[in-house]
Amino acid sequence: MSAHPWEHGDEPIIERPERTLAGLRGALVRVAPSLLPLMDAERDEVFALAAETQSVGPVNGFLLRWAVTVEIERHPATTRRLRRAEHLARTASDEETLRTAAREVAGIKAAAMRAVDG
Structure with missing residues (x-):
């Protein structure tokens, strides 16, 4: 990711x-x-x-x-990454995958927040 x-x-x-x-x-x-x-x-x-x-x-x-x-x-590629990470976060069978996916989701959302709230 x-x-x-x-x-x-x-x-x-x-x-x-x-x-x-x-x-x-x-x-x-x-x-x-x-x-x-x-x-x-x-x-x-x-x-x-x-x-x-x-x-x-x-x-x-x-x-x-x-x-x-x-x-x-x-941003189409970002949307695809977010959907992929959200799916992994919902379906992860191990803690590390869940954490990695959750960090990816949070990072995408935080960057979008910074972009719009400058």
Whole structure:
């Protein structure tokens, strides 16, 4: 597994969208349309929570989580590495494989977080 979150030649297939609901949703339509139902369900829960608590914190967290997801999904090789590592983490039969896969997942997500939250 690679120590670098983005491999050479793993060019983004779309530009990084604005961190708005419309921007992130539009990006998902292009890079990972299968995730739209999950985003929409989470959006409904988050907006209800934000209204209930009268806080924008849940909305900001939602937008950041989806910005990270889009950041990963717009890099096809990185997305494949993440899926592979997630699969290994779920199916590992030994502790070392599990740890290695978990580190890979965490590293990819941390790099995406740094990229969008600069």
